[in-house]
Each structure stands twice: as C-alpha cells, then as structure tokens.
Amino acid sequence: MRRLYEAPAYDPSWPRSHWRASHPAPLDLPPLDGETKADIAVIGSGFAGLNAALEAAASGANVIVLEAVQPGWGASGRNGGFCGYGGTKLSDKAIVSRVGLEGARDFRDFQCAAIAHVGQLIDANGWNARQGPDGEAVLAQSPRVWAGFAAEAQDLHDLYGERVDLIPPQALRERGMAGPGFHGALMLDQGFPVDPMAYVEGLARLAIAKGVRICGNTHVTGMTQADRGWRLTTAAGAVLARKILVATNGYSSDNLPNWIGGRNLPAFSAVLVTRPLTEAERQDQGYTDPHMAFDARKLLHYFRHLPDGRFLFGMRGGTSGTAEAHERMKIAVRAHFEALFPAWAAAETEHSWSGFVCLTGSLAPFVGEVPGASGLYAAFGWHGSGVAAASYSGQQVGRLMTGRTAHLPALVRVVPRRFPLPAFRRLWLRLAYAGYGLTDGALPRPER
CATH class of the missing domain: 3.30.9.10 (D-Amino Acid Oxidase, subunit A, domain 2)
Structure with a gap:
C-alpha cells in the first residue's frame, strides 16, 4: 500500500474517542478467509460503503464489504457528528461557475436530500443517534x-x-x-447533530441483517481486472466481483486503484x-x-x-x-x-x-464509475462534512451499480484533477x- 502519511496515522488500534468510550463493545467481525465471489465488493465500511452495500443488497445483489479494521474505526466513527450541508470546499458562486445555476441548485437539493436520508435511516431503525x-x-x-x-x-x-x-x-x-x-x-x-458511532454501527448491523457480508480486519492489498470483473486480494483470501466500490476516503491508498493517486489529500x-x-x-x-x-x-x-x-x-x-x-x-x-x-x-x-x-484536487466530491475502468466505482472527497453527503452518495452509487437511476448532480460526477506534483501534497497543505x-x-x- 502507498499512503501519504507516517504509519502511526493508520494505527489499527481504536482511537481514544468519546464515541468509542460511549459504545465500549465494538463489532468484532471476522476477516475474509479463502476465496469467494460476489456481485459487488465494497472496500470500506464507513457511511458511504455501508449505505452503498445496503442499497445494492436491497436490489438482490450479493454484496461483500472488506474493512481494514472494524466498522466505525475510520472517519465515520471519529467525526464531530455534524449531519448538515457540505461535501465541498467550493463557494456557492464557484459551484455556479463550474456547473451552472441549475447544477448548483441540483447540488443544493442533493445536500438537503442527504440530510433527510440520514434522519430517515436513524428514525426508521430506532437508533439512538x-x-x-x-x-x-x-x-x-x-x-x-x-x-x-x-x-x-x-x-x-x-x-x-x-x-x-x-x-x-x-x-x-x-x-x-x-x-x-x-x-x-x-x-x-x-x-442535526448525531452520535456517529451509534449511526455507523447501526448501519453495519442493518447491512448484516439484510444479507451483506462484512469482513473485519481485512486489508485489501491488491486490485486487478479479471474475467468479467475484478479480483481483490487480502492477506488470507481473495474476492472475485463483477463490480467494486472504493469508499475509503481519507484512508485510501494511492495505488488502490492507481487512478486515485494524487487526486485526494x-x-x-x-x-x-x-x-x-x-x-x-x-x-x-x-x-x-x-x-x-x-x-x-x-x-x-x-x-x-x-x-x-x-x-x-x-x-x-x-x-x-x-x-x-x-x-x-x-x-x-x-x-x-x-x-x-x-x-x-x-x-x-x-x-x-x-x-x-x-x-x-477539485475541492468537490467524486461519486461514480472510474473513467476507463468498467465496473470500478469510487465515492470520496467529503471535505470534512461527510455524515450526510457520504451517506446519500453511498446510497446513490449503490443504485448506480445495480443499474438503477441515481441522483448524482453534475458537481459530483466531474472527475477530480490531480494535485500538481502529488508527492508534495503535504507541502501544499502546510x-x-x-x-x-x-x-x-x-x-x-x-x-x-
């Protein structure tokens, strides 16, 4: 794996957060062992990945989720619990300049729908979030x-x-x-404010109840195209899937897939x-x-x-x-x-x-199929406001991957440009x- 920061930033132990202390019994899902097949494989069990898995499973797809640690370990269990507008660092005027007035209004509708989506999930399932x-x-x-x-x-x-x-x-x-x-x-x-751990663990348990297989402690180490799909390799097994979703956001590796390298920071x-x-x-x-x-x-x-x-x-x-x-x-x-x-x-x-x-690199999320890589999808880039945006994007890309109409505004369908001289991204940040x-x-x- 090729990552931007020092190894301690990716320490697989649980952060000493208020959320983890408030929910002291984390999920302990077993790792992938051996080879298996699926219609859809999702890398990452955060808000985006789990919402995508739920939506795809609802259409009858056989879905497997591969998680490096356990659901909630990454950003979805560490954030401040702000379920609100967001997903981009662009101003409203910059959004209009990029996608036009109607495109900007569609993105605003997308943000409102995202907030409502999270609220409906929480309320319908009785999660104390x-x-x-x-x-x-x-x-x-x-x-x-x-x-x-x-x-x-x-x-x-x-x-x-x-x-x-x-x-x-x-x-x-x-x-x-x-x-x-x-x-x-x-x-x-x-x-509205949420308890993000209650929400993400609720999503994981709901996905399991709906037939999604979630493999914890399962780092994806390789990704290659295979006959009519993709092959993901891990330390103890492999998955052959027709379609893949990369939903690892800030914890992504620059070479899984190579396409993502330099496009995120x-x-x-x-x-x-x-x-x-x-x-x-x-x-x-x-x-x-x-x-x-x-x-x-x-x-x-x-x-x-x-x-x-x-x-x-x-x-x-x-x-x-x-x-x-x-x-x-x-x-x-x-x-x-x-x-x-x-x-x-x-x-x-x-x-x-x-x-x-x-x-x-474009200060906006990307949600959709990776250009030139049939069957490979990605959803990332929430710019610090992902509780709502990542959740709804996950649901919509789950619809897209199963051949249904998805609400994905023009802004999130634009492929992010790479940062100039990607190796120096941390310098640009400083x-x-x-x-x-x-x-x-x-x-x-x-x-x-």
Missing part, C-alpha cells in the same frame, strides 16, 4: 466577516430561495452564543470532549445554545454541547502523522478551545483524538494552512 435540534449556526470570527453575512444571506435567498436568521453581535448572549471570538451569527435551518481534523459542564459554567461563558455550530474561518473550529453536558470542540490542523505531532495537535486544540471559551479553561479534557478528512492562518485572523487574547 440524534443528539440535538435541527439547524446549524455559522459564527463570524470578526466584525468584517459579520459585515459580509448579510450578502451571504441574500445569495442563499437568490440562489436557492432559502431564508436564514441573522443574529447581530449584541444579540449573541441572549441567544446563548456568546464568546470573545464571536461577532454575529447566521442560522441555517437544515441539519488526507488532512487531519482533531477533536476534544470536555468533562460535563455545570449549568453555572455554561451561564458564566454565555454559550448555552444546543445547535451545531462552526465559525467562518478557512481553518474552521466546530463545536456543540452534547446531551450529557459535555462539550465537543474540533478544528483542522496538523500535517504530520507521527506520535509527537499528534501530541502537539492535542495541545493546539486545547489552546484554541480555551481562547474561544475562556470560562471553561478549568473544564478538563476527557477525550482527545484525530483522524483524516479528505480533500480532492503552505495553505500558513496562508489561511493569516487571512483568518488571530484568536482572541485572554483578558488580564
């Missing part, structure tokens, strides 16, 4: 950014017919969104969860709002209250996968948390972990982070 009210807050990190929110709200109305709630700086404390780094907010009415996102906050502590900070929230920085912070009183805070950053770099990242996340929520400086971190999001640090502005300084 919803963790808060509908809606999401975008917080301005400076007066200048707040001044631009009015134009952004108008753009959302003009493009999509959506109306959003603008909360001026002086009203933030009344709305429970106070903090020294916040200067107004824009409230979206779509999306894994990037770290790190999360901490505090001990439960008291009501007095919440009131002292002035941040009590239960909605999902993030700020408008390029190197964004995302945060929310959890149902048990704990507080989740995450951010982008880090360009090395070594153990030492991971420790530095933990320190940085804590420092940013205390800068934005100084009243909670005494609230200890109970859990801290990190994992990969996945960028593409340079981008340095630039974003300048344009995002400084964190608030503690009062003395």
Whole structure:
C-alpha cells in the first residue's frame, strides 16, 4: 500500500474517542478467509460503503464489504457528528461557475436530500443517534466577516430561495452564543447533530441483517481486472466481483486503484470532549445554545454541547502523522478551545483524538464509475462534512451499480484533477494552512 502519511496515522488500534468510550463493545467481525465471489465488493465500511452495500443488497445483489479494521474505526466513527450541508470546499458562486445555476441548485437539493436520508435511516431503525435540534449556526470570527453575512444571506435567498436568521453581535448572549471570538451569527435551518458511532454501527448491523457480508480486519492489498470483473486480494483470501466500490476516503491508498493517486489529500481534523459542564459554567461563558455550530474561518473550529453536558470542540490542523505531532495537535486544540471559551479553561479534557478528512484536487466530491475502468466505482472527497453527503452518495452509487437511476448532480460526477506534483501534497497543505492562518485572523487574547 502507498499512503501519504507516517504509519502511526493508520494505527489499527481504536482511537481514544468519546464515541468509542460511549459504545465500549465494538463489532468484532471476522476477516475474509479463502476465496469467494460476489456481485459487488465494497472496500470500506464507513457511511458511504455501508449505505452503498445496503442499497445494492436491497436490489438482490450479493454484496461483500472488506474493512481494514472494524466498522466505525475510520472517519465515520471519529467525526464531530455534524449531519448538515457540505461535501465541498467550493463557494456557492464557484459551484455556479463550474456547473451552472441549475447544477448548483441540483447540488443544493442533493445536500438537503442527504440530510433527510440520514434522519430517515436513524428514525426508521430506532437508533439512538440524534443528539440535538435541527439547524446549524455559522459564527463570524470578526466584525468584517459579520459585515459580509448579510450578502451571504441574500445569495442563499437568490440562489436557492432559502431564508436564514441573522443574529447581530449584541444579540449573541441572549441567544446563548456568546464568546470573545464571536461577532454575529447566521442560522441555517437544515441539519442535526448525531452520535456517529451509534449511526455507523447501526448501519453495519442493518447491512448484516439484510444479507451483506462484512469482513473485519481485512486489508485489501491488491486490485486487478479479471474475467468479467475484478479480483481483490487480502492477506488470507481473495474476492472475485463483477463490480467494486472504493469508499475509503481519507484512508485510501494511492495505488488502490492507481487512478486515485494524487487526486485526494488526507488532512487531519482533531477533536476534544470536555468533562460535563455545570449549568453555572455554561451561564458564566454565555454559550448555552444546543445547535451545531462552526465559525467562518478557512481553518474552521466546530463545536456543540452534547446531551450529557459535555462539550465537543474540533478544528483542522496538523500535517504530520507521527506520535509527537499528534501530541502537539492535542495541545493546539486545547489552546484554541480555551481562547474561544475562556470560562471553561478549568473544564478538563476527557477525550482527545484525530483522524483524516479528505480533500480532492477539485475541492468537490467524486461519486461514480472510474473513467476507463468498467465496473470500478469510487465515492470520496467529503471535505470534512461527510455524515450526510457520504451517506446519500453511498446510497446513490449503490443504485448506480445495480443499474438503477441515481441522483448524482453534475458537481459530483466531474472527475477530480490531480494535485500538481502529488508527492508534495503535504507541502501544499502546510503552505495553505500558513496562508489561511493569516487571512483568518488571530484568536482572541485572554483578558488580564
């Protein structure tokens, strides 16, 4: 396998996350042993892979899923649980420029359908995964950014017919969104917070109940075309399948398949969860709002209250996968948390972990058949917002692979370009982070 980061970034042990601690009995699915055949083989048992497997199995296909560790080990079990808009780093105007006005509106409909799809799955199966009210807050990190929110709200109305709630700086404390780094907010009415481990393990159990075979601890080591299909090799076996879906996102190997190499860029996102906050502590900070929230920085912070009183805070950053770099990242996340929520400086971190999001060379996801490779499909590139987008994309590519009509907007069907000089992708990321640090502005300084 050929991967971009150091080996510790792919350590197969479970991350010490709040989600894993909350669900202390992980699935223990046996590995593939020997050779087998299937109509469809899915590599990766995250949101995209499991939704694809479920949809394909519903049409009568014989489906097998190959997972390097166990369902929920990767990004689908490490994220902040924000089921909302997303999937791309392109602005709305850039999307219009790329695929036209109707294409942009189709992609917006796709995002809304993705959120609804996750909600329907959770509710229909009775999974205890919803963790808060509908809606999401975008917080301005400076007066200048707040001044631009009015134009952004108008753009959302003009493009999509959506109306959003603008909360001026002086009203933030009344709305429970106070903090020294916040200067107004824009409230979206779509999306809801989830327990991602409850959701992904629910998907896995449902897939098994529907006849999908999931093989845990099964690293795919080779991929070759075979008669009327593909052959996947593993340490202890092989799968012959008519069609394959690669759904490994930020944990992909650059040579499985070779086509994906250089088109994706894994990037770290790190999360901490505090001990439960008291009501007095919440009131002292002035941040009590239960909605999902993030700020408008390029190197964004995302945060929310959890149902048990704990507080989740995450951010982008880090360009090395070594153990030492991971420790530095933990320190940085804590420092940013205390800068934005100084009243909670005494609230200890109970859990801290990190994992990969996945960028593409075109800043948009890819979902579909790989050009020039009949029967080989891929779904990846959620740009840090994959709970909804990956889930719905998985369902739709499952439909596509079984010969049915799929809702895949033009934006996600465009093949991502390769990053220039792909071997230097981490260097480009460091340079981008340095630039974003300048344009995002400084964190608030503690009062003395």
